[in-house]
Amino acid sequence: MTRPPTVQRRRTATLAALATLPLLLAACSTGNEEPTTGEAGEPADECVIGMTQINQTAAFFTQMNEGAQEAADEAGCELQIANANNDAAKQNSDIENFVSQGVTGLIVVAIDVNGVLPAVEQATGQGIRAVAIDAELEEGAVDTFVGVDNEAAGEEAGQWVIDEGLADGASYGIVDARSSFIQNQREDSFRAIVEDNGATFTQAVDGENVQEQAATAAQDLITAQPDLDFVYTTGEPATVGAVAALDPGSDTKVIGWDLTAEVIAGIDSGLVTAVVQQDPKQEGVEAVNELAALLDGAEPAGFIDVPITIVTEDNVDPYREIFQ
Template identity: 75%
Template structure:
Protein backbone atom coordinates (compact mmCIF):
# COMPACT_ATOMS: atom_id res chain seq x y z
CA UNK A 1 0.00 0.00 0.00
CA UNK A 2 1.10 3.59 -0.54
CA UNK A 3 1.38 5.22 2.84
CA UNK A 4 3.10 8.52 2.14
CA UNK A 5 0.53 9.99 -0.16
CA UNK A 6 -2.99 11.04 0.79
CA UNK A 7 -5.67 9.41 -1.34
CA UNK A 8 -7.22 12.36 -3.09
CA UNK A 9 -8.55 11.90 -6.57
CA UNK A 10 -8.73 14.68 -9.10
CA UNK A 11 -11.23 14.44 -11.90
CA UNK A 12 -10.59 16.36 -15.10
CA UNK A 13 -13.45 17.58 -17.24
CA UNK A 14 -11.53 17.40 -20.48
CA UNK A 15 -13.00 15.75 -23.58
CA UNK A 16 -11.20 12.50 -24.43
CA UNK A 17 -12.50 11.82 -27.92
CA UNK A 18 -9.38 12.38 -30.00
CA UNK A 19 -7.24 9.48 -31.27
CA UNK A 20 -3.59 8.72 -31.64
CA UNK A 21 -3.13 11.45 -34.25
CA UNK A 22 -2.73 13.88 -31.39
CA UNK A 23 0.59 12.34 -30.41
CA UNK A 24 2.54 14.99 -32.28
CA UNK A 25 4.77 15.56 -29.28
CA UNK A 26 6.13 11.98 -29.26
CA UNK A 27 9.56 10.97 -30.48
CA UNK A 28 10.24 7.64 -32.14
CA UNK A 29 13.07 6.75 -29.82
CA UNK A 30 15.67 7.13 -32.57
CA UNK A 31 16.24 10.86 -32.25
CA UNK A 32 16.59 13.41 -29.43
CA UNK A 33 13.45 14.94 -28.03
CA UNK A 34 12.34 18.15 -29.68
CA UNK A 35 9.80 20.58 -28.34
CA UNK A 36 6.41 20.28 -29.95
CA UNK A 37 2.90 21.14 -28.98
CA UNK A 38 -0.29 19.63 -30.34
CA UNK A 39 -2.03 22.99 -30.50
CA UNK A 40 0.80 24.52 -32.50
CA UNK A 41 1.06 27.33 -29.95
CA UNK A 42 3.97 27.76 -27.57
CA UNK A 43 3.48 28.45 -23.88
CA UNK A 44 6.28 30.16 -21.97
CA UNK A 45 4.53 29.47 -18.67
CA UNK A 46 3.64 25.80 -19.13
CA UNK A 47 6.29 23.77 -20.92
CA UNK A 48 6.32 20.10 -19.89
CA UNK A 49 8.82 17.35 -20.60
CA UNK A 50 7.50 13.79 -20.34
CA UNK A 51 9.72 10.70 -20.44
CA UNK A 52 7.85 7.57 -21.50
CA UNK A 53 8.86 3.90 -21.16
CA UNK A 54 8.20 2.95 -24.80
CA UNK A 55 5.94 3.81 -27.71
CA UNK A 56 4.85 0.27 -28.60
CA UNK A 57 2.45 -0.72 -25.82
CA UNK A 58 -1.06 0.66 -26.28
CA UNK A 59 -1.10 1.43 -22.57
CA UNK A 60 1.66 3.99 -23.04
CA UNK A 61 0.37 5.47 -26.29
CA UNK A 62 -3.03 5.95 -24.67
CA UNK A 63 -1.34 7.71 -21.75
CA UNK A 64 0.50 9.96 -24.18
CA UNK A 65 -2.76 10.76 -25.97
CA UNK A 66 -4.42 11.82 -22.73
CA UNK A 67 -1.45 13.96 -21.76
CA UNK A 68 -1.40 15.66 -25.16
CA UNK A 69 -5.13 16.34 -25.07
CA UNK A 70 -4.83 17.93 -21.65
CA UNK A 71 -1.83 19.98 -22.76
CA UNK A 72 -3.74 21.27 -25.77
CA UNK A 73 -6.74 22.11 -23.64
CA UNK A 74 -4.70 23.95 -21.02
CA UNK A 75 -2.31 25.72 -23.38
CA UNK A 76 0.79 23.80 -22.34
CA UNK A 77 3.65 22.80 -24.59
CA UNK A 78 4.34 19.06 -24.22
CA UNK A 79 7.45 17.19 -25.34
CA UNK A 80 7.39 13.38 -25.03
CA UNK A 81 10.68 11.48 -25.12
CA UNK A 82 10.76 7.73 -25.70
CA UNK A 83 13.20 5.92 -23.38
CA UNK A 84 12.62 2.70 -25.34
CA UNK A 85 12.85 0.50 -22.22
CA UNK A 86 16.29 1.89 -21.31
CA UNK A 87 16.46 3.24 -17.76
CA UNK A 88 19.79 5.02 -18.34
CA UNK A 89 18.32 6.76 -21.35
CA UNK A 90 15.36 7.82 -19.24
CA UNK A 91 17.64 9.55 -16.76
CA UNK A 92 19.31 11.31 -19.70
CA UNK A 93 15.88 12.41 -20.95
CA UNK A 94 15.24 14.10 -17.61
CA UNK A 95 18.65 15.79 -17.65
CA UNK A 96 17.97 17.02 -21.18
CA UNK A 97 14.62 18.45 -20.15
CA UNK A 98 16.34 20.36 -17.34
CA UNK A 99 18.89 21.73 -19.81
CA UNK A 100 16.06 22.74 -22.17
CA UNK A 101 14.49 24.73 -19.35
CA UNK A 102 11.09 23.05 -19.11
CA UNK A 103 8.75 24.21 -16.37
CA UNK A 104 7.83 20.69 -15.19
CA UNK A 105 8.63 17.06 -15.86
CA UNK A 106 6.42 13.97 -16.00
CA UNK A 107 8.12 10.60 -15.49
CA UNK A 108 6.75 7.16 -16.39
CA UNK A 109 9.56 5.31 -14.70
CA UNK A 110 11.20 2.12 -15.91
CA UNK A 111 13.33 1.83 -12.76
CA UNK A 112 12.01 3.93 -9.89
CA UNK A 113 15.31 3.77 -8.04
CA UNK A 114 17.51 4.33 -11.06
CA UNK A 115 15.66 7.47 -12.10
CA UNK A 116 15.68 9.04 -8.62
CA UNK A 117 19.01 10.94 -8.90
CA UNK A 118 17.85 12.69 -12.09
CA UNK A 119 14.49 13.48 -10.50
CA UNK A 120 16.17 14.92 -7.41
CA UNK A 121 18.50 17.01 -9.58
CA UNK A 122 15.53 18.47 -11.47
CA UNK A 123 13.70 19.28 -8.26
CA UNK A 124 16.80 20.94 -6.81
CA UNK A 125 16.49 23.45 -9.64
CA UNK A 126 12.88 24.20 -8.77
CA UNK A 127 11.28 22.00 -11.42
CA UNK A 128 8.18 20.10 -10.23
CA UNK A 129 8.22 16.39 -11.10
CA UNK A 130 5.09 14.26 -11.47
CA UNK A 131 5.23 10.45 -11.71
CA UNK A 132 2.65 8.37 -13.58
CA UNK A 133 2.04 4.64 -13.18
CA UNK A 134 5.12 3.94 -11.02
CA UNK A 135 5.70 5.87 -7.79
CA UNK A 136 9.09 7.56 -7.59
CA UNK A 137 10.21 8.55 -4.12
CA UNK A 138 9.98 12.26 -3.42
CA UNK A 139 8.03 13.41 -6.49
CA UNK A 140 5.53 16.22 -6.07
CA UNK A 141 2.57 14.01 -7.04
CA UNK A 142 2.10 10.39 -8.08
CA UNK A 143 -0.72 9.70 -10.56
CA UNK A 144 -1.88 6.14 -11.05
CA UNK A 145 -2.90 2.91 -9.45
CA UNK A 146 -1.82 1.61 -6.09
CA UNK A 147 -0.30 -1.45 -7.76
CA UNK A 148 0.27 -3.44 -4.61
CA UNK A 149 -3.32 -2.93 -3.48
CA UNK A 150 -4.63 -3.62 -7.00
CA UNK A 151 -2.79 -6.94 -7.14
CA UNK A 152 -4.41 -7.90 -3.85
CA UNK A 153 -7.81 -6.74 -5.15
CA UNK A 154 -7.42 -8.92 -8.25
CA UNK A 155 -6.47 -11.86 -6.03
CA UNK A 156 -9.56 -11.36 -3.88
CA UNK A 157 -11.73 -11.33 -7.00
CA UNK A 158 -10.17 -14.62 -8.18
CA UNK A 159 -10.58 -16.19 -4.74
CA UNK A 160 -14.21 -15.11 -4.48
CA UNK A 161 -14.85 -16.45 -7.98
CA UNK A 162 -13.60 -19.90 -6.94
CA UNK A 163 -10.66 -19.84 -9.35
CA UNK A 164 -7.83 -20.37 -6.88
CA UNK A 165 -8.14 -23.16 -4.31
CA UNK A 166 -6.23 -26.23 -5.47
CA UNK A 167 -5.33 -24.64 -8.82
CA UNK A 168 -1.82 -24.50 -10.26
CA UNK A 169 -0.50 -21.36 -11.91
CA UNK A 170 2.53 -19.66 -13.37
CA UNK A 171 3.41 -16.02 -13.99
CA UNK A 172 4.62 -14.02 -16.99
CA UNK A 173 6.14 -10.85 -15.57
CA UNK A 174 8.72 -8.12 -16.23
CA UNK A 175 11.55 -8.43 -13.73
CA UNK A 176 12.87 -4.93 -14.45
CA UNK A 177 9.53 -3.27 -13.67
CA UNK A 178 9.09 -2.27 -10.03
CA UNK A 179 5.32 -1.91 -10.34
CA UNK A 180 4.89 -5.25 -12.09
CA UNK A 181 6.85 -6.88 -9.29
CA UNK A 182 4.40 -5.27 -6.85
CA UNK A 183 1.45 -6.63 -8.82
CA UNK A 184 2.96 -10.10 -8.82
CA UNK A 185 3.98 -10.20 -5.17
CA UNK A 186 0.66 -9.03 -3.71
CA UNK A 187 -1.39 -11.26 -6.01
CA UNK A 188 0.69 -14.32 -5.28
CA UNK A 189 0.75 -13.76 -1.53
CA UNK A 190 -3.05 -13.70 -1.39
CA UNK A 191 -3.82 -16.61 -3.69
CA UNK A 192 -1.09 -18.83 -2.28
CA UNK A 193 -2.60 -18.31 1.17
CA UNK A 194 -5.95 -19.31 -0.32
CA UNK A 195 -4.66 -22.65 -1.63
CA UNK A 196 -3.23 -21.94 -5.09
CA UNK A 197 -0.15 -23.89 -6.19
CA UNK A 198 2.61 -21.71 -7.63
CA UNK A 199 4.98 -23.25 -10.22
CA UNK A 200 7.28 -20.64 -11.73
CA UNK A 201 7.60 -17.12 -13.14
CA UNK A 202 9.13 -16.25 -16.51
CA UNK A 203 10.42 -12.84 -17.59
CA UNK A 204 8.84 -11.17 -20.62
CA UNK A 205 10.91 -8.00 -20.13
CA UNK A 206 7.88 -5.78 -20.87
CA UNK A 207 8.34 -6.54 -24.58
CA UNK A 208 5.54 -8.34 -26.39
CA UNK A 209 7.70 -10.67 -28.51
CA UNK A 210 9.85 -11.68 -25.54
CA UNK A 211 6.75 -12.16 -23.42
CA UNK A 212 5.18 -14.44 -26.03
CA UNK A 213 8.33 -16.59 -26.06
CA UNK A 214 8.46 -16.62 -22.26
CA UNK A 215 4.79 -17.60 -22.05
CA UNK A 216 5.35 -20.39 -24.55
CA UNK A 217 8.31 -21.65 -22.52
CA UNK A 218 6.16 -21.54 -19.39
CA UNK A 219 3.26 -23.57 -20.76
CA UNK A 220 5.66 -26.03 -22.42
CA UNK A 221 7.44 -26.61 -19.12
CA UNK A 222 4.16 -26.61 -17.15
CA UNK A 223 1.52 -28.09 -19.51
CA UNK A 224 -1.05 -28.70 -16.78
CA UNK A 225 -1.37 -25.17 -15.44
CA UNK A 226 -4.89 -24.06 -14.57
CA UNK A 227 -4.08 -20.42 -15.23
CA UNK A 228 -1.34 -17.93 -16.03
CA UNK A 229 -1.12 -14.58 -14.27
CA UNK A 230 0.34 -11.78 -16.40
CA UNK A 231 1.54 -8.50 -14.92
CA UNK A 232 1.31 -6.06 -17.85
CA UNK A 233 0.14 -5.55 -21.41
CA UNK A 234 3.08 -7.21 -23.23
CA UNK A 235 2.86 -10.24 -20.93
CA UNK A 236 -0.90 -10.55 -21.39
CA UNK A 237 -0.74 -10.22 -25.17
CA UNK A 238 2.18 -12.65 -25.23
CA UNK A 239 0.27 -15.23 -23.21
CA UNK A 240 -2.74 -14.89 -25.52
CA UNK A 241 -0.43 -15.51 -28.49
CA UNK A 242 1.16 -18.54 -26.81
CA UNK A 243 -2.08 -20.31 -25.89
CA UNK A 244 -4.80 -21.57 -28.20
CA UNK A 245 -8.38 -20.42 -27.76
CA UNK A 246 -9.44 -23.87 -26.53
CA UNK A 247 -6.57 -24.20 -24.05
CA UNK A 248 -7.39 -25.60 -20.62
CA UNK A 249 -4.94 -23.04 -19.22
CA UNK A 250 -6.65 -19.69 -18.73
CA UNK A 251 -5.25 -16.18 -18.28
CA UNK A 252 -5.78 -13.63 -15.53
CA UNK A 253 -3.78 -10.52 -16.28
CA UNK A 254 -3.31 -6.79 -16.68
CA UNK A 255 -4.22 -4.40 -19.50
CA UNK A 256 -6.59 -4.79 -22.42
CA UNK A 257 -5.78 -4.79 -26.12
CA UNK A 258 -7.84 -5.94 -29.11
CA UNK A 259 -6.07 -9.32 -28.91
CA UNK A 260 -6.88 -9.65 -25.23
CA UNK A 261 -10.53 -8.76 -25.81
CA UNK A 262 -10.63 -11.52 -28.46
CA UNK A 263 -9.20 -13.81 -25.78
CA UNK A 264 -12.03 -12.88 -23.43
CA UNK A 265 -14.54 -13.61 -26.20
CA UNK A 266 -12.92 -17.00 -26.82
CA UNK A 267 -12.94 -17.89 -23.14
CA UNK A 268 -9.13 -17.99 -22.96
CA UNK A 269 -8.86 -14.85 -20.83
CA UNK A 270 -10.86 -15.03 -17.61
CA UNK A 271 -10.26 -11.52 -16.29
CA UNK A 272 -8.14 -8.44 -16.92
CA UNK A 273 -7.19 -5.76 -14.43
CA UNK A 274 -7.72 -2.61 -16.47
CA UNK A 275 -6.23 0.76 -15.71
CA UNK A 276 -7.18 4.05 -17.36
CA UNK A 277 -3.91 5.24 -18.91
CA UNK A 278 -5.53 8.01 -20.92
CA UNK A 279 -7.01 9.50 -17.76
CA UNK A 280 -3.66 9.13 -16.02
CA UNK A 281 -2.11 11.29 -18.74
CA UNK A 282 -4.89 13.85 -18.38
CA UNK A 283 -4.57 13.96 -14.59
CA UNK A 284 -0.78 14.38 -14.71
CA UNK A 285 -0.82 17.35 -17.06
CA UNK A 286 -3.74 18.91 -15.19
CA UNK A 287 -1.81 18.55 -11.94
CA UNK A 288 1.30 20.12 -13.48
CA UNK A 289 -0.76 23.06 -14.73
CA UNK A 290 -2.26 23.55 -11.27
CA UNK A 291 1.12 23.42 -9.52
CA UNK A 292 2.63 25.90 -11.95
CA UNK A 293 -0.37 28.12 -11.23
CA UNK A 294 0.47 28.13 -7.54
CA UNK A 295 -1.63 25.23 -6.19
CA UNK A 296 -0.25 22.83 -3.60
CA UNK A 297 0.66 19.39 -5.05
CA UNK A 298 -2.00 16.79 -4.31
CA UNK A 299 0.59 14.13 -3.50
CA UNK A 300 -1.38 11.17 -4.85
CA UNK A 301 -4.09 11.08 -7.50
CA UNK A 302 -5.73 7.66 -7.51
CA UNK A 303 -7.01 6.44 -10.89
CA UNK A 304 -9.05 3.32 -10.01
CA UNK A 305 -8.86 -0.05 -11.75
CA UNK A 306 -11.69 -2.05 -13.30
CA UNK A 307 -11.73 -5.84 -13.42
CA UNK A 308 -12.89 -6.71 -16.93
CA UNK A 309 -14.61 -10.01 -17.71
CA UNK A 310 -17.04 -11.23 -20.33
CA UNK A 311 -19.75 -9.46 -18.34
CA UNK A 312 -18.45 -5.94 -18.91
CA UNK A 313 -15.96 -6.18 -21.78
CA UNK A 314 -18.40 -4.49 -24.16
CA UNK A 315 -17.74 -1.23 -22.34
CA UNK A 316 -14.16 -1.29 -23.66
CA UNK A 317 -14.54 -2.49 -27.24
CA UNK A 318 -14.71 0.96 -28.79
CA UNK A 319 -11.34 1.96 -27.33
CA UNK A 320 -9.56 -1.15 -28.59
CA UNK A 321 -11.37 -1.95 -31.81
Protein backbone atom coordinates in the same frame (compact mmCIF):
# COMPACT_ATOMS: atom_id res chain seq x y z
CA MET B 1 -18.21 7.14 -23.24
CA THR B 2 -19.82 5.69 -20.13
CA ARG B 3 -17.09 4.15 -18.01
CA PRO B 4 -17.62 0.88 -16.12
CA PRO B 5 -17.91 0.96 -12.32
CA THR B 6 -14.51 1.37 -10.73
CA VAL B 7 -12.95 0.28 -7.49
CA GLN B 8 -11.82 3.10 -5.20
CA ARG B 9 -8.85 2.60 -2.95
CA ARG B 10 -6.64 3.99 -0.38
CA ARG B 11 -4.57 6.80 0.75
CA THR B 12 -3.51 10.23 -0.27
CA ALA B 13 0.22 10.41 0.15
CA THR B 14 1.68 13.08 2.39
CA LEU B 15 4.73 14.70 0.80
CA ALA B 16 7.47 16.56 2.69
CA ALA B 17 7.13 20.35 2.61
CA LEU B 18 10.27 22.03 1.32
CA ALA B 19 10.86 25.68 0.51
CA THR B 20 10.13 26.48 -3.14
CA LEU B 21 12.86 28.29 -5.06
CA PRO B 22 11.58 31.07 -7.31
CA LEU B 23 11.58 29.82 -10.85
CA LEU B 24 13.35 32.96 -12.03
CA LEU B 25 16.48 31.69 -10.22
CA ALA B 26 16.50 28.39 -12.11
CA ALA B 27 18.80 29.73 -14.81
CA CYS B 28 21.58 30.46 -12.31
CA SER B 29 21.02 27.39 -10.14
CA THR B 30 24.03 25.29 -9.20
CA GLY B 31 21.98 22.08 -9.27
CA ASN B 32 22.79 21.43 -5.59
CA GLU B 33 19.67 22.96 -4.11
CA GLU B 34 17.09 20.93 -2.19
CA PRO B 35 14.11 19.69 -4.24
CA THR B 36 11.29 22.20 -4.35
CA THR B 37 8.40 19.73 -4.31
CA GLY B 38 5.59 19.77 -1.81
CA GLU B 39 4.56 23.42 -1.48
CA ALA B 40 2.67 26.05 -3.47
CA GLY B 41 4.81 28.62 -5.24
CA GLU B 42 4.65 31.68 -7.46
CA PRO B 43 2.93 31.19 -10.81
CA ALA B 44 5.32 30.27 -13.61
CA ASP B 45 5.58 32.39 -16.74
CA GLU B 46 5.04 29.41 -19.03
CA CYS B 47 3.98 25.76 -19.01
CA VAL B 48 6.53 23.60 -20.78
CA ILE B 49 6.30 19.94 -19.79
CA GLY B 50 8.81 17.19 -20.47
CA MET B 51 7.42 13.65 -20.24
CA THR B 52 9.76 10.66 -20.04
CA GLN B 53 7.93 7.55 -21.23
CA ILE B 54 8.94 3.89 -20.83
CA ASN B 55 8.19 2.94 -24.45
CA GLN B 56 5.84 3.90 -27.23
CA THR B 57 4.89 0.45 -28.46
CA ALA B 58 2.54 -0.72 -25.69
CA ALA B 59 -1.00 0.61 -26.08
CA PHE B 60 -1.02 1.45 -22.36
CA PHE B 61 1.72 4.04 -22.86
CA THR B 62 0.45 5.42 -26.15
CA GLN B 63 -2.96 6.03 -24.55
CA MET B 64 -1.24 7.76 -21.64
CA ASN B 65 0.58 10.00 -24.13
CA GLU B 66 -2.69 10.73 -25.91
CA GLY B 67 -4.36 11.85 -22.69
CA ALA B 68 -1.38 13.99 -21.74
CA GLN B 69 -1.33 15.68 -25.14
CA GLU B 70 -5.06 16.40 -25.07
CA ALA B 71 -4.77 17.92 -21.61
CA ALA B 72 -1.71 19.96 -22.62
CA ASP B 73 -3.53 21.36 -25.64
CA GLU B 74 -6.50 22.25 -23.45
CA ALA B 75 -4.31 23.91 -20.81
CA GLY B 76 -2.14 25.80 -23.29
CA CYS B 77 1.00 23.88 -22.28
CA GLU B 78 3.79 22.69 -24.54
CA LEU B 79 4.36 18.93 -24.13
CA GLN B 80 7.55 17.15 -25.17
CA ILE B 81 7.59 13.33 -24.92
CA ALA B 82 10.86 11.38 -24.80
CA ASN B 83 10.80 7.62 -25.45
CA ALA B 84 13.22 5.74 -23.17
CA ASN B 85 12.53 2.51 -25.10
CA ASN B 86 12.78 0.37 -21.93
CA ASP B 87 16.29 1.71 -21.19
CA ALA B 88 16.66 3.09 -17.65
CA ALA B 89 19.94 4.84 -18.47
CA LYS B 90 18.35 6.61 -21.44
CA GLN B 91 15.46 7.68 -19.22
CA ASN B 92 17.89 9.45 -16.89
CA SER B 93 19.55 11.08 -19.89
CA ASP B 94 16.17 12.22 -21.21
CA ILE B 95 15.37 13.91 -17.90
CA GLU B 96 18.76 15.63 -17.88
CA ASN B 97 18.05 16.89 -21.40
CA PHE B 98 14.70 18.28 -20.27
CA VAL B 99 16.47 20.18 -17.49
CA SER B 100 18.96 21.60 -19.99
CA GLN B 101 16.11 22.63 -22.29
CA GLY B 102 14.46 24.60 -19.48
CA VAL B 103 11.15 22.77 -19.03
CA THR B 104 9.01 24.01 -16.16
CA GLY B 105 7.23 20.70 -15.49
CA LEU B 106 8.28 17.05 -15.59
CA ILE B 107 6.21 13.85 -15.92
CA VAL B 108 8.06 10.65 -15.01
CA VAL B 109 6.82 7.19 -16.02
CA ALA B 110 9.69 5.39 -14.33
CA ILE B 111 11.36 2.21 -15.52
CA ASP B 112 13.48 1.97 -12.37
CA VAL B 113 11.98 3.88 -9.44
CA ASN B 114 15.30 4.02 -7.62
CA GLY B 115 17.61 4.53 -10.56
CA VAL B 116 15.63 7.51 -11.85
CA LEU B 117 15.89 9.46 -8.57
CA PRO B 118 19.20 11.30 -9.22
CA ALA B 119 17.90 12.78 -12.46
CA VAL B 120 14.55 13.67 -10.87
CA GLU B 121 16.32 15.33 -7.95
CA GLN B 122 18.42 17.35 -10.39
CA ALA B 123 15.21 18.56 -12.02
CA THR B 124 13.36 19.45 -8.83
CA GLY B 125 16.51 21.07 -7.44
CA GLN B 126 16.25 23.56 -10.30
CA GLY B 127 12.67 24.46 -9.49
CA ILE B 128 10.98 22.11 -11.97
CA ARG B 129 7.66 20.78 -10.69
CA ALA B 130 7.36 17.02 -11.06
CA VAL B 131 4.64 14.38 -11.25
CA ALA B 132 5.07 10.59 -11.43
CA ILE B 133 2.61 8.39 -13.29
CA ASP B 134 2.03 4.66 -12.81
CA ALA B 135 5.22 3.95 -10.79
CA GLU B 136 5.37 5.69 -7.41
CA LEU B 137 8.70 7.22 -6.45
CA GLU B 138 9.93 7.59 -2.88
CA GLU B 139 8.06 10.05 -0.69
CA GLY B 140 9.03 13.64 -1.38
CA ALA B 141 10.75 12.93 -4.70
CA VAL B 142 7.94 14.51 -6.74
CA ASP B 143 4.98 16.76 -6.04
CA THR B 144 2.27 14.22 -6.87
CA PHE B 145 1.81 10.59 -7.86
CA VAL B 146 -0.92 9.78 -10.40
CA GLY B 147 -2.00 6.17 -10.82
CA VAL B 148 -3.11 3.06 -9.00
CA ASP B 149 -1.81 1.36 -5.90
CA ASN B 150 -0.22 -1.59 -7.72
CA GLU B 151 0.31 -3.68 -4.61
CA ALA B 152 -3.32 -3.28 -3.56
CA ALA B 153 -4.55 -3.91 -7.11
CA GLY B 154 -2.55 -7.16 -7.33
CA GLU B 155 -4.15 -8.24 -4.09
CA GLU B 156 -7.56 -7.24 -5.44
CA ALA B 157 -7.00 -9.40 -8.52
CA GLY B 158 -6.03 -12.29 -6.27
CA GLN B 159 -9.14 -11.79 -4.17
CA TRP B 160 -11.25 -11.94 -7.34
CA VAL B 161 -9.65 -15.31 -8.17
CA ILE B 162 -10.50 -16.53 -4.66
CA ASP B 163 -14.06 -15.23 -4.78
CA GLU B 164 -14.63 -16.98 -8.11
CA GLY B 165 -13.45 -20.28 -6.62
CA LEU B 166 -10.42 -20.46 -8.92
CA ALA B 167 -7.64 -20.56 -6.32
CA ASP B 168 -8.20 -23.64 -4.17
CA GLY B 169 -6.30 -26.57 -5.67
CA ALA B 170 -5.21 -24.62 -8.75
CA SER B 171 -1.70 -24.61 -10.20
CA TYR B 172 -0.51 -21.47 -11.93
CA GLY B 173 2.51 -19.81 -13.53
CA ILE B 174 3.41 -16.18 -14.16
CA VAL B 175 4.65 -14.15 -17.13
CA ASP B 176 6.22 -11.06 -15.59
CA ALA B 177 8.76 -8.29 -16.26
CA ARG B 178 11.61 -8.57 -13.77
CA SER B 179 12.95 -5.08 -14.51
CA SER B 180 9.62 -3.41 -13.67
CA PHE B 181 9.22 -2.42 -10.02
CA ILE B 182 5.45 -2.02 -10.28
CA GLN B 183 4.97 -5.36 -12.05
CA ASN B 184 6.94 -7.00 -9.26
CA GLN B 185 4.51 -5.42 -6.79
CA ARG B 186 1.54 -6.77 -8.75
CA GLU B 187 3.10 -10.23 -8.77
CA ASP B 188 4.09 -10.39 -5.11
CA SER B 189 0.75 -9.25 -3.69
CA PHE B 190 -1.21 -11.54 -6.05
CA ARG B 191 0.93 -14.54 -5.15
CA ALA B 192 0.65 -13.95 -1.43
CA ILE B 193 -3.15 -13.97 -1.34
CA VAL B 194 -3.87 -16.81 -3.80
CA GLU B 195 -1.26 -19.10 -2.27
CA ASP B 196 -2.70 -18.45 1.17
CA ASN B 197 -5.97 -19.72 -0.28
CA GLY B 198 -4.90 -22.98 -1.87
CA ALA B 199 -3.21 -22.11 -5.18
CA THR B 200 0.16 -23.66 -6.05
CA PHE B 201 2.78 -21.57 -7.84
CA THR B 202 4.95 -23.47 -10.33
CA GLN B 203 7.17 -21.10 -12.33
CA ALA B 204 7.63 -17.48 -13.43
CA VAL B 205 9.14 -16.47 -16.78
CA ASP B 206 10.43 -13.03 -17.75
CA GLY B 207 8.70 -11.41 -20.71
CA GLU B 208 10.97 -8.36 -20.39
CA ASN B 209 7.98 -6.03 -20.92
CA VAL B 210 8.22 -6.67 -24.69
CA GLN B 211 5.41 -8.48 -26.48
CA GLU B 212 7.55 -10.78 -28.66
CA GLN B 213 9.74 -11.86 -25.73
CA ALA B 214 6.66 -12.31 -23.57
CA ALA B 215 5.03 -14.57 -26.17
CA THR B 216 8.17 -16.72 -26.30
CA ALA B 217 8.40 -16.82 -22.50
CA ALA B 218 4.72 -17.77 -22.22
CA GLN B 219 5.18 -20.55 -24.77
CA ASP B 220 8.18 -21.85 -22.81
CA LEU B 221 6.09 -21.77 -19.63
CA ILE B 222 3.22 -23.71 -21.17
CA THR B 223 5.61 -26.25 -22.71
CA ALA B 224 7.29 -26.82 -19.35
CA GLN B 225 4.02 -26.75 -17.37
CA PRO B 226 1.26 -28.04 -19.70
CA ASP B 227 -1.26 -28.71 -16.93
CA LEU B 228 -1.49 -25.20 -15.45
CA ASP B 229 -4.97 -24.03 -14.51
CA PHE B 230 -4.13 -20.41 -15.22
CA VAL B 231 -1.34 -18.00 -16.11
CA TYR B 232 -1.11 -14.65 -14.32
CA THR B 233 0.37 -11.84 -16.42
CA THR B 234 1.61 -8.61 -14.88
CA GLY B 235 1.39 -6.14 -17.78
CA GLU B 236 0.15 -5.58 -21.31
CA PRO B 237 3.05 -7.23 -23.21
CA ALA B 238 2.85 -10.29 -20.96
CA THR B 239 -0.93 -10.55 -21.36
CA VAL B 240 -0.81 -10.17 -25.14
CA GLY B 241 2.10 -12.60 -25.29
CA ALA B 242 0.26 -15.23 -23.26
CA VAL B 243 -2.84 -14.87 -25.45
CA ALA B 244 -0.66 -15.36 -28.54
CA ALA B 245 1.06 -18.40 -27.06
CA LEU B 246 -2.03 -20.25 -25.89
CA ASP B 247 -4.62 -22.00 -28.02
CA PRO B 248 -8.07 -20.37 -27.60
CA GLY B 249 -9.46 -23.76 -26.58
CA SER B 250 -6.76 -24.37 -23.99
CA ASP B 251 -7.69 -25.53 -20.52
CA THR B 252 -5.11 -23.06 -19.20
CA LYS B 253 -6.70 -19.64 -18.74
CA VAL B 254 -5.17 -16.16 -18.55
CA ILE B 255 -5.71 -13.72 -15.69
CA GLY B 256 -3.72 -10.53 -16.08
CA TRP B 257 -3.32 -6.82 -16.64
CA ASP B 258 -4.27 -4.40 -19.43
CA LEU B 259 -6.66 -4.78 -22.33
CA THR B 260 -5.88 -4.73 -26.03
CA ALA B 261 -7.94 -5.86 -29.02
CA GLU B 262 -6.16 -9.23 -28.87
CA VAL B 263 -6.94 -9.60 -25.17
CA ILE B 264 -10.61 -8.75 -25.73
CA ALA B 265 -10.69 -11.46 -28.41
CA GLY B 266 -9.25 -13.76 -25.74
CA ILE B 267 -12.08 -12.84 -23.39
CA ASP B 268 -14.59 -13.59 -26.16
CA SER B 269 -13.03 -17.02 -26.84
CA GLY B 270 -12.97 -17.91 -23.13
CA LEU B 271 -9.17 -18.02 -22.98
CA VAL B 272 -8.90 -14.86 -20.85
CA THR B 273 -10.88 -14.99 -17.62
CA ALA B 274 -10.22 -11.56 -16.12
CA VAL B 275 -8.09 -8.48 -16.76
CA VAL B 276 -7.13 -5.70 -14.37
CA GLN B 277 -7.77 -2.59 -16.45
CA GLN B 278 -6.28 0.78 -15.66
CA ASP B 279 -7.19 4.07 -17.33
CA PRO B 280 -3.89 5.24 -18.83
CA LYS B 281 -5.43 8.04 -20.87
CA GLN B 282 -6.95 9.55 -17.73
CA GLU B 283 -3.61 9.18 -15.95
CA GLY B 284 -2.02 11.32 -18.67
CA VAL B 285 -4.80 13.89 -18.37
CA GLU B 286 -4.53 14.08 -14.59
CA ALA B 287 -0.73 14.43 -14.67
CA VAL B 288 -0.77 17.38 -17.06
CA ASN B 289 -3.66 19.06 -15.24
CA GLU B 290 -1.80 18.70 -11.95
CA LEU B 291 1.36 20.24 -13.39
CA ALA B 292 -0.60 23.09 -14.97
CA ALA B 293 -2.17 23.79 -11.55
CA LEU B 294 1.21 23.61 -9.78
CA LEU B 295 2.76 25.99 -12.29
CA ASP B 296 -0.14 28.35 -11.58
CA GLY B 297 0.82 28.34 -7.88
CA ALA B 298 -1.52 25.64 -6.51
CA GLU B 299 -0.76 23.26 -3.66
CA PRO B 300 0.21 19.73 -4.82
CA ALA B 301 -2.46 17.05 -4.56
CA GLY B 302 0.10 14.48 -3.37
CA PHE B 303 -1.79 11.47 -4.74
CA ILE B 304 -4.39 11.31 -7.51
CA ASP B 305 -6.09 7.92 -7.61
CA VAL B 306 -7.12 6.65 -11.04
CA PRO B 307 -9.07 3.50 -10.11
CA ILE B 308 -8.97 0.08 -11.74
CA THR B 309 -11.71 -2.13 -13.12
CA ILE B 310 -11.58 -5.93 -13.24
CA VAL B 311 -12.87 -6.71 -16.73
CA THR B 312 -14.56 -10.00 -17.54
CA GLU B 313 -16.98 -11.19 -20.20
CA ASP B 314 -19.74 -9.52 -18.20
CA ASN B 315 -18.43 -5.94 -18.49
CA VAL B 316 -16.05 -5.93 -21.47
CA ASP B 317 -18.42 -4.34 -24.01
CA PRO B 318 -17.75 -0.66 -23.17
CA TYR B 319 -14.06 -1.22 -23.97
CA ARG B 320 -14.56 -2.57 -27.48
CA GLU B 321 -14.71 0.88 -29.05
CA ILE B 322 -11.44 1.89 -27.38
CA PHE B 323 -9.53 -1.22 -28.46
CA GLN B 324 -10.67 -1.79 -32.03
